[in-house]
Amino acid sequence: MVTRTINSDVAVQEADPHIPHGLHPDPKKLLKQDPINMHILKRLTGQSVVSVKQFDKQLVCELCKFAALLEATEIGKSHPLDGKIVITAFFEASTRTRLSFESAVLRLDGKIISIPEGHSTGVAKGESLSDIGEMFNAYGDAVVMRHTETSAIEEIMRNLRIPLINAGNGSGEHPTQALADWFAILKWKPQLKETLKRESDKIHLGILGTPGSMRAVNSFLQMSLLFRENIKRISIVSELADPLGEELTEQLEASGLDFQITNNINEVVSDLDVIYMNSIAFLGDSYKSLDSRFKLNQQTELKDNAVVLHPLARLDELDPTLDGTHHNLYFTQAHGAVFIRQALFISLLNRFDRLPQEQIPVLHQ
Amino acid sequence: MVTRTINSDVAVQEADPHIPHGLHPDPKKLLKQDPINMHILKRLTGQSVVSVKQFDKQLVCELCKFAALLEATEIGKSHPLDGKIVITAFFEASTRTRLSFESAVLRLDGKIISIPEGHSTGVAKGESLSDIGEMFNAYGDAVVMRHTETSAIEEIMRNLRIPLINAGNGSGEHPTQALADWFAILKWKPQLKETLKRESDKIHLGILGTPGSMRAVNSFLQMSLLFRENIKRISIVSELADPLGEELTEQLEASGLDFQITNNINEVVSDLDVIYMNSIAFLGDSYKSLDSRFKLNQQTELKDNAVVLHPLARLDELDPTLDGTHHNLYFTQAHGAVFIRQALFISLLNRFDRLPQEQIPVLHQ
Amino acid sequence: MVTRTINSDVAVQEADPHIPHGLHPDPKKLLKQDPINMHILKRLTGQSVVSVKQFDKQLVCELCKFAALLEATEIGKSHPLDGKIVITAFFEASTRTRLSFESAVLRLDGKIISIPEGHSTGVAKGESLSDIGEMFNAYGDAVVMRHTETSAIEEIMRNLRIPLINAGNGSGEHPTQALADWFAILKWKPQLKETLKRESDKIHLGILGTPGSMRAVNSFLQMSLLFRENIKRISIVSELADPLGEELTEQLEASGLDFQITNNINEVVSDLDVIYMNSIAFLGDSYKSLDSRFKLNQQTELKDNAVVLHPLARLDELDPTLDGTHHNLYFTQAHGAVFIRQALFISLLNRFDRLPQEQIPVLHQ
Known part of the structure; x- marks a missing residue:
């Protein structure tokens, strides 16, 4: 608790308080x-x-x-x-x-x-x-x-x-959450604006959640399809057998993108470049938190340059130990x-x- | 649903969005x-x-x-x-x-x-x-x-x-609702500011609701009495035997105005110049909507130049089919x-x- | 009720409405x-x-x-x-x-x-x-x-x-409530900023409430200790045997100030210079009003120059009959x-x- 007496005569020059913690690309x-x-x-x-x-x-x-x-x-x-x-x-x-x-x-x-x-x-x-x-x-x-x-x-x-x-x-x-998401991604990797030529430059995108019933995930997935030529693969991590629903499945299939559905983030995480996390499964009127196969923390074997997005509010699926690392793009995303x-x-x-x-x-x- | 792609290079010049639909006198x-x-x-x-x-x-x-x-x-x-x-x-x-x-x-x-x-x-x-x-x-x-x-x-x-x-x-x-009501009426018929000489220019005013217990109707009725010399008659449409209460009854009687109470709007509607609608009967703490004898829609036999006021929010007593007609003064009233x-x-x-x-x-x- | 007609042609020059009633030191x-x-x-x-x-x-x-x-x-x-x-x-x-x-x-x-x-x-x-x-x-x-x-x-x-x-x-x-409290006290008696030499100039401070569990009273008491050299005595009026709790008791003892605890305001009120009132005892989640031994009204034998503070909202412990008197510093405090x-x-x-x-x-x- 900050309870020190305010008695210094010299004002400390602090860093800009508006700059988010974690990764903050220029x-x-x-x-x-x-x-x-x-x-x-x-x-x-x-x-x-x-x-x-x-x-x-x-x-x-x-x-x-x-x-x-x-x-x-x-x-x-x-x-x-x-x-x-x-x-x-x-x-x-x-x-x-x-x-x-x-x-x-x-x-x-x-x-x-x-x-x-x-x-x-x-x-x-x-x-x-x-x-x-x-x-x-x-x-x-x-x-x-x-x-x-x-x-x-x-x-x-x-x-x-x-x-x-x-x-x-x-x-x-x-939709504006999806714009904020992609604004963060484009600041992190501006060349995604162009059509990348090398396959190795393209990204493997992981999405944790159920795009078919969660509006933020839905909008993010749809906007990601606009960048399809720069996406190597999309992996959707969900506890549901059909997390996409009919309309999104059709869109994904029409996009020609390589995509898969899994129920364990650990199966794909070490290959992901961008991990889009989410905490809440909107099932009718109730909120449901996700279990341990859907959690990230500092022990998770992330690729060295992988970045994590989260529209927040988060529950325990995204451990605060990641906040101080260069994987944290979610604070930049929110700012x-x-x-x-x-x-x-x-x-x-x-x-x-x-x-x-x-x-x-x-x-x- | 507006989901068309935003891809036109030419911005369409739209009408002023702040101008209300319906009748909008200058x-x-x-x-x-x-x-x-x-x-x-x-x-x-x-x-x-x-x-x-x-x-x-x-x-x-x-x-x-x-x-x-x-x-x-x-x-x-x-x-x-x-x-x-x-x-x-x-x-x-x-x-x-x-x-x-x-x-x-x-x-x-x-x-x-x-x-x-x-x-x-x-x-x-x-x-x-x-x-x-x-x-x-x-x-x-x-x-x-x-x-x-x-x-x-x-x-x-x-x-x-x-x-x-x-x-x-x-x-x-x-009181400010009553001012908004009369602002709309005066824009519609500015000569009501003066003392009209011809009996045929005076208005027959219909009020739907219970002025004795509903504050907006009460204030509207009281303000209408200030314009008594230009009002031919006031018809109050209410399901209650005594919708006015003692004080308003006295005021109305003292005004010397011709007024009547009826429980069916259809008995008077074809003679009304101004129809003041209201949706909610404030009876103690509960709200009660009015039944079918108190409804207006495009089938109602309105005078050609009649205007309808409603302090909104409306329920089903005022049908949206009237919104696009020249009887709709209620949007101008709200604006x-x-x-x-x-x-x-x-x-x-x-x-x-x-x-x-x-x-x-x-x-x- | 103000229902007079607005018909005077001459605007009445009123006093500044922002100046509080009661005592208002420059x-x-x-x-x-x-x-x-x-x-x-x-x-x-x-x-x-x-x-x-x-x-x-x-x-x-x-x-x-x-x-x-x-x-x-x-x-x-x-x-x-x-x-x-x-x-x-x-x-x-x-x-x-x-x-x-x-x-x-x-x-x-x-x-x-x-x-x-x-x-x-x-x-x-x-x-x-x-x-x-x-x-x-x-x-x-x-x-x-x-x-x-x-x-x-x-x-x-x-x-x-x-x-x-x-x-x-x-x-x-x-803490900002305590600043507002002391702002009022210092306007009332600016010499409290200095170290007073005459014992008779120092103040006897009465505090009604339980500083140990009520945050506003806690902060006020702590800030009062900063002015200890100008305080003759502090009397705490509370229904609780230990209204201070361990930490505040230690602070008070360390201050060297003369202080006492009583459960009846009438025992000390005639000697108090500043009376800090409070209405609500925050006991866990429930609010509890204080009984008659903790009330002030115009019959209370206040010192002629005594001032009353109250962070408001008040219940019946502080009678509105005091509002018009020079003891009322609580409106100045709030303003x-x-x-x-x-x-x-x-x-x-x-x-x-x-x-x-x-x-x-x-x-x-």
Whole structure:
């Protein structure tokens, strides 16, 4: 416990507290000799982001490069979201995700109105989400919504005319989490933006969880398919016989990617380059933690350069002893989520013109 | 579901997403040849707004004209509430109303501190509202309060010295909802500001609900009485034998207005000019929805120019098939609530001097 | 009930609504011939405030003088927290304390992201506070946390690298409440900053409550010990035989201060100069109000110049009949809490350079 007396006359120069522990690749490497293509980002103007299906590889890469620019510079000081109100409507409570979005908006000088816990609202009185959507048009300029029901996105969009970001809908999708995941991966290995020529450069991707019923894993897997030409193999580690479900199985098969399903991470872990962990199996309304065949710790025989991702919150499947190692990309992943969301808001609300002039050369006009 | 790929290079020029669906009369018509009388609005400086009884017709009209100015111009850009903090204290949760107030404040560059769900606060530990009022004097510059108890307003005002806006107190009042209602009506028919000479221009007003026990209906009815000389008749549609209660009955009788009570909307609907709908009968602590004799849909035989109001949230008494018709004034009503609340905040906090110089000529000094 | 018509054309010039009722000593007296020593305040840069044990008398006095400067001037207009985000994480709900912190930040133009009720968050899913701390590094620049568990501070600080303010941890401490308490006392009697020479000038301090199990009382008692040379005697009024516990008993004995424990306030009240009241005995998870031997009202035989403090919320132990008297220092105490917290934020985040130039001479460089 820190209870020492505050009596030093000399302020200690500490490292930047915002830099995450673990592996923290320089975001500038993502931008090297590869200016941001603004034409691609401008496709997002006025759009809603509800599914990874809306994205192609190019758009993901440009968003990640723009996020890298936001992370590497103090671009937020030019107040790009000045005068804009974002509504964070969490009809399923989630502190971290909500705060990540709100921090992103506030750092850019936007404003927030929030429903931190939607269950106790008009919805409880039977009000329809489509009516709430009509109201949101009056109250704000963009909406971030999380909801327990997969169908909630479709319902609110019936009347909504301002951009919506889906922050998780039931067992559906969580596309901005997938963007945060790939932002971390691309910072770690920027050459994945290009088409790799050498087979040995391609990655073996391990996914722990059930993509068919967990929205974050679902979105991550779908986005990974956009990078299929750089993926050697995908190994899915799950206790379920069919962790994918029909739709994802079809997508995977159509992708032509080599993939396998196993129920023990130790069978594949020593060959994995990227390990995507997850703690919670969303089975209906209940959360279920995974057993010991699905755990990582410092004893796990990881490849030397392997990196671990985890959308957090974690339970005991990912041991904190890994936090101080170079395998820990999950803290960078969580920190970077703020910047990828900033990139999205500036794009959806078309506030590129508010960026500082001296940064403009980076952007490919 | 919008899942199309975001791949168009050309951004589609969309209509202003903030314009509500349904009938949307031009707010500028309210201001035509009728400059805002600022002397009247300045009466509100430092005042609390707790009951419709505090208003006269002139004050309602000037507030609505000021709200129209705010809606028609980008007056908010001059940051009229800069440096002011508004406390939104919802001891009875209500998302829409809270967000409407918060949006109003933030658009004018004020700040918000919020109690989104008051039940879990000091009050639960037995703290008195009058002590909370004393604290609020320290924390903010104005308070918006909703409370389950009718007596809560009186209690908090014992120590409160900053302006309070009553956003609904038990079965008491909800005066800013009534202002939003009449703002919509006046935009629809600006000549109601004057005393109409022709009997045929006056309106037949239908009110669905129990004004005696529902605060929004109560406040709407009381405010309607300020416009009595332009009202031909009021028809109250309710399943209760006495939907008014003693006090409102006396007020209605004293007004000299022709009024009737019926338990079937279809008996009067074809003669109504304005139909004020409501979904919930507040009987003690429970909510009760109304049966089929109290419903509107596209089959209802409405007058051609009739408009429907609804403070929302609606249940099945107001069918969404009416949303796309010119009878739908309820979306305009909900959108306008943000501007009428802006007009109130600028008036209560006397921030007229922050309005842009070029707009000043509109204001009658 | 205020239901008069708003019809006066002349706006009444009211007293400043932010000035508390009861005794309100001029904060400027704290600054008289005693400029603020900025070297002392700069010790706080980047620090966390978790316990009164971190403070010495000089630091408390400089913070109170800085708070007095903030209260007496409009220093907040220079936006000293511009661009900074403070996270208010209330894993134990408390409206007043949260709003007090949020008001402090917003008045200085900082921004807030908030967890108003932490129970329903990732924590509920089993997420560790140390992981939440790592996330907070990404989301904000400082954290204010309240938690039901005493050990929560230690846990979140494992990964936290931005300053933390402990706003109450279980039965542990509440150091900023103690600062607010002593800010009120020092405004009331500024000479307590110095070492008093005459015995008759020293104060007899009465504390009602159980410092050993109530965090606010604990922190107040510990901070009082920093002023021991100006305290004649401490009388603790409690129904418990051992209201102090081992650690505080040792601290009190080591201080050399004359202290006594009694179970009836009336035995000592007529000799007390400062009476620190409290309403709730935190015994495990339940709250218990105190009986009649622990109550103050206008019949209590207080010394003429005695002042009463109460961290509020109060129950019936402190009668509202005292609110209008010069014994009431508790409203000043509550109001001042906003300024002492402002002083802390500016110090922890080292934003002294944002203060207006014309105020700089007050600060001892």
